[in-house]
Amino acid sequence: MDLEPEFAGIRALHPPTLDNSRDKTFGFLCGSMGGPDHYISRFGHPRLRARHLPFAVASAEPDQWLHCMAWAMEDIGIDEALRERLLTSFFDTAADWMRNRPG
Numbered sequence: 001m002d003l004e005p006e007f008a009g010i011r012a013l014h015p016p017t018l019d020n021s022r023d024k025t026f027g028f029l030c031g032s033m034g035g036p037d038h039y040i041s042r043f044g045h046p047r048l049r050a051r052h053l054p055f056a057v058a059s060a061e062p063d064q065w066l067h068c069m070a071w072a073m074e075d076i077g078i079d080e081a082l083r084e085r086l087l088t089s090f091f092d093t094a095a096d097w098m099r100n101r102p103g
């Protein structure tokens with residue numbers, strides 16, 4: 001998000017430094033993909049839609065988020081088939097579910 005102007009919209013919704021966001025996202029994804037439940041043990045039930053309600057998520061934001069995630073996964077060398085599967089059977093649904101504003 002910090003690297004590309006294309007992601008400026010969603011970047012602006014986040015805090016000035018992304019360490020905490022990165023840490024929480026890692027903890028959540030680790031647990032949701034079958035690893036240790038770091039997020040739940042620290043913060044309780046994710047309630048992700050509720051936790052995103054203070055931030056305006058219409059239709060541009062999920063697109064940016066998905067593109068950013070696709071890019072990040074490619075950047076760190078995740079196998080293409082796995083990337084594709086995560087995007088189409090998990091991240092796209094999750095990102096769409098986070099929409100909380102019209103437009």
Ligand code: HEM
Nearest residue numbers: 010013014021024025028051055057061062065094095098
């Ligand atoms: C659809 C577009 C999305 C936008 C614009 C967005 C934006 C944000 C923002 C602004 C925060 C609060 C700042 C922070 O804690 O970093 C946040 C938190 C978080 N997001 Fe997202 N997000 C989106 C989608 C997702 C999706 C699809 C996931 C999971 C698959 C996710 C996982 C998380 C997690 C785990 C947190 C931390 C929640 C907490 O404990 O406060 N986000 N997101």
